[in-house]
Amino acid sequence: MTEASTTSRPGLVEQVIRRHPDPVSVRFRGLSDRTIAWLFISPTIVLLLAINLFPLLWTVYLSFTNYRANRPNAELRGMGTTYYEQILSDPDVWESMQATAHFVIATIAIETVLGFAIAYLIDRKFRGHAFWTTVILIPMMLPPAVVGNFWKFLYQPQNGLFNAIVAPVLGVSPGSFQMLGDVQLAPWSIIIVDVWMWTPYVVLICLAGLRSIPDYLYEAAEVDRASPLRQFWSVTLPMALPFIMLAVLFRGIENFKMFDLVNLLTSGGPGSTTEVASITLKRAAFESWRTGYASALAVILFVTVFGLANIYVKALNRVKQR
Amino acid sequence: MKVLLRAAFAASGMLALCLSSNGAAAQDKSLTLCWAAWDPANALVELSKDFTAKSGIAMKFEFVPWTSYADRFLNELNSRGKLCDLIIGDSQWVGGSAENGHYVKLNDFFEKEGISMNDFAPATVVGYSEWPKNSPNYWALPAMGDAVGWTYRKDWFERPELRAEFKTKYGRELDVPKTYDELKQIAEFFQGRMIDGKKVYGASIYTERGSEGITMGVTNVLYDYGFQYDNPKKPYEMKGFVNSKDAAAGLEFYKSLYDCCTPPGSSDGYMAEGLDAFKSGQVALQMNFFAFFPGLYKDPAVGGKRIGFFVNPAGPKGHFAQLGGQGISVVSYSDKKQDALAYIKWFAATDVQKKWWSLGGYSCAKAVLDDPSFPASAPFAQQFLDSMAIVKDFWAEPAYAQLLQAMQRRTHDYVVADKGTAQEALDLLVKDWTSVFEEENKL
Numbered sequence: 001m002t003e004a005s006t007t008s009r010p011g012l013v014e015q016v017i018r019r020h021p022d023p024v025s026v027r028f029r030g031l032s033d034r035t036i037a038w039l040f041i042s043p044t045i046v047l048l049l050a051i052n053l054f055p056l057l058w059t060v061y062l063s064f065t066n067y068r069a070n071r072p073n074a075e076l077r078g079m080g081t082t083y084y085e086q087i088l089s090d091p092d093v094w095e096s097m098q099a100t101a102h103f104v105i106a107t108i109a110i111e112t113v114l115g116f117a118i119a120y121l122i123d124r125k126f127r128g129h130a131f132w133t134t135v136i137l138i139p140m141m142l143p144p145a146v147v148g149n150f151w152k153f154l155y156q157p158q159n160g161l162f163n164a165i166v167a168p169v170l171g172v173s174p175g176s177f178q179m180l181g182d183v184q185l186a187p188w189s190i191i192i193v194d195v196w197m198w199t200p201y202v203v204l205i206c207l208a209g210l211r212s213i214p215d216y217l218y219e220a221a222e223v224d225r226a227s228p229l230r231q232f233w234s235v236t237l238p239m240a241l242p243f244i245m246l247a248v249l250f251r252g253i254e255n256f257k258m259f260d261l262v263n264l265l266t267s268g269g270p271g272s273t274t275e276v277a278s279i280t281l282k283r284a285a286f287e288s289w290r291t292g293y294a295s296a297l298a299v300i301l302f303v304t305v306f307g308l309a310n311i312y313v314k315a316l317n318r319v320k321q322r
Numbered sequence: 323m324k325v326l327l328r329a330a331f332a333a334s335g336m337l338a339l340c341l342s343s344n345g346a347a348a349q350d351k352s353l354t355l356c357w358a359a360w361d362p363a364n365a366l367v368e369l370s371k372d373f374t375a376k377s378g379i380a381m382k383f384e385f386v387p388w389t390s391y392a393d394r395f396l397n398e399l400n401s402r403g404k405l406c407d408l409i410i411g412d413s414q415w416v417g418g419s420a421e422n423g424h425y426v427k428l429n430d431f432f433e434k435e436g437i438s439m440n441d442f443a444p445a446t447v448v449g450y451s452e453w454p455k456n457s458p459n460y461w462a463l464p465a466m467g468d469a470v471g472w473t474y475r476k477d478w479f480e481r482p483e484l485r486a487e488f489k490t491k492y493g494r495e496l497d498v499p500k501t502y503d504e505l506k507q508i509a510e511f512f513q514g515r516m517i518d519g520k521k522v523y524g525a526s527i528y529t530e531r532g533s534e535g536i537t538m539g540v541t542n543v544l545y546d547y548g549f550q551y552d553n554p555k556k557p558y559e560m561k562g563f564v565n566s567k568d569a570a571a572g573l574e575f576y577k578s579l580y581d582c583c584t585p586p587g588s589s590d591g592y593m594a595e596g597l598d599a600f601k602s603g604q605v606a607l608q609m610n611f612f613a614f615f616p617g618l619y620k621d622p623a624v625g626g627k628r629i630g631f632f633v634n635p636a637g638p639k640g641h642f643a644q645l646g647g648q649g650i651s652v653v654s655y656s657d658k659k660q661d662a663l664a665y666i667k668w669f670a671a672t673d674v675q676k677k678w679w680s681l682g683g684y685s686c687a688k689a690v691l692d693d694p695s696f697p698a699s700a701p702f703a704q705q706f707l708d709s710m711a712i713v714k715d716f717w718a719e720p721a722y723a724q725l726l727q728a729m730q731r732r733t734h735d736y737v738v739a740d741k742g743t744a745q746e747a748l749d750l751l752v753k754d755w756t757s758v759f760e761e762e763n764k765l
């Protein structure tokens with residue numbers, strides 16, 4: 001009777017055991033939970049090491065050798081720090097670093113100011129708000145190859161739309177200046193395209209920041225009779241600052257690596273005026289096939305970006321903590 | 323009866339299987355030929371139909387625009403890719419491709435098949451096939467002869483009012499220029515002029531920065547002004563040859579031509595941009611490769627009687643033209659080398675070479691070029707022959723890409739970006755090239 005009732009109706013202990021099954025390690029005898037967890041995540045870790053860490057370490061190794069990818073059978077010689085010394089003392093490389101710095105600083109400054117201003121404006125509710133927000137985001141959705149090519153047409157001095165619009169404003173003839181062929185204007189031609197394409201990205205991040213500001217802060221400010229300007233300086237800007245800084249970080253890293261637009265618009269010209277670091281790197285790695293030299297340049301660029309980004313992230317964290 | 327039906331079904335099934343596998347095998351037999359995407363490539367597609375008809379081997383083509391041609395195919399070769407069975411590679415690639423084992427050496431094959439390099443124009447054999455240069459080591463069959471030449475608006479040159487004005491101004495007839503000074507006068511004459519209610523410009527010249535454009539343009543003038551790659555008696559000694567005063571004068575001339583007489587927005591122009599400028603009626607003169615001339619002659623807007631052709635003009639120190647063109651090679655990583663060699667054998671045949679020329683390709687075979695009817699066979703045929711007799715090529719060293727990059731940078735810096743003087747640009751070029759050759763252990 002007792003046995004029958006036990007089989008037909010499990011006791012409390014059995015019910016608890018059924019609800020809380022054995023630990024995995026009990027079922028896979030001989031393996032601890034920790035080991036099994038490692039087994040599950042190890043493929044991901046191996047994959048990450050293979051596609052991230054190994055190439056990085058391999059690049060560092062190659063940077064100390066004379067390896068050329070197009071001559072795999074050639075004798076591999078250790079070069080010590082020769083390539084690093086060559087790069088750091090080469091005026092042409094410094095020129096390209098300067099071009100990169102000018103480009104990064106100018107684009108970040110303009111995109112941040114413009115992006116935040118646009119985000120501030122479209123944060124207000126108005127008729128067609130969703131439509132205009134989508135329209136603003138369109139440039140960012142286009143492939144850089146398309147953007148580069150159509151801006152090349154727009155910049156055409158004789159029949160391009162850009163010259164046709166700007167020339168009357170400046171009181172000159174459209175054919176009298178060339179955006180892509182002039183040493184002074186060529187860097188600005190790339191900055192204009194980058195600003196046109198990527199300001200919407202800054203808008204998007206700033207918009208997220210503005211929408212995260214709680215209404216009660218503005219209500220409290222109004223109770224304190226703070227003017228709209230005062231509300232902007234004391235509530236809006238400080239609260240949105242971490243988001244703005246995040247946008248600056250993302251754009252900074254992206255523009256430091258800028259390649260596609262420059263390659264399509266000027267190929268680094270006229271002369272070497274717009275030869276940014278990534279163009280120099282590409283030429284060394286995939287045109288000259290100086291793999292060792294290019295690896296050294298890549299390591300220098302990586303350390304620069306990584307160092308600057310780290311300093312910046314620390315500053316960002318400090319702002320967040322305030 | 324059922325057994326009979328089953329047997330019949332089985333037999334028909336087997337037959338279908340055999341037929342389909344035969345069909346698949348025939349379809350599988352194919353070759354991929356890699357080249358640049360331009361007019362002659364279309365002619366080659368047409369020509370190759372004969373090869374497919376004769377051999378049953380289907381031809382596939384991988385054509386890439388000129389601006390990414392070197393990047394794309396050198397990457398393919400350097401990564402030992404199997405995309406291309408045959409490649410029509412640029413003349414400067416031969417050194418690197420031979421030394422790095424990308425191309426199959428063709429000496430034994432030529433000997434076995436009775437293909438003689440004496441049957442091809444000497445300049446094309448040296449330029450496209452040999453490595454080391456001037457040695458009987460062949461890595462390609464000369465496939466597409468080419469050189470830089472010029473086109474001009476014959477209809478504008480024939481206008482009486484323009485001819486009269488030109489004669490008054492310069493004291494000579496408005497005719498095809500024989501020297502670079504004459505060419506510049508003509509370009510200046512047309513620069514900014516209104517013709518048929520449209521503003522036109524002097525000349526379209528090569529200025530492209532990204533690949534090889536400005537080098538392929540500026541060398542035409544440099545050679546004529548006395549530039550030499552190195553000391554003819556001491557290879558790789560460049561000081562005083564690359565950066566001689568004469569060479570600097572040549573570079574100054576090219577810059578003056580760019581500054582005075584090109585259309586606005588010509589800071590990054592190569593073959594396609596030159597064609598656009600000429601076809602749209604913007605320029606009186608156009609520097610471009612002969613490969614485009616058949617297409618230009620057929621152009622409804624500027625072709626026919628409206629267009630004329632002339633050889634690169636002479637300079638104070640000589641008369642040369644930049645070599646273009648390519649040889650056809652078998653890629654050593656291909657799994658279909660025998661079929662690829664069969665294509666080369668077929669392509670080398672005289673009748674195929676004649677058809678190649680008739681379709682718009684530039685044959686390098688003497689049987690075509692030395693034919694008495696050749697000069698009259700096209701309005702640019704004589705100019706092509708004259709040009710091929712005076713061609714010079716850029717370095718074809720394994721490190722050619724580095725040498726080219728340096729020249730692109732230094733010449734573009736001076737000509738387009740107004741940076742420094744011509745002498746400084748060439749001095750820097752010597753420094754760059756010296757460091758490349760030192761790294762290559764050739765100095």
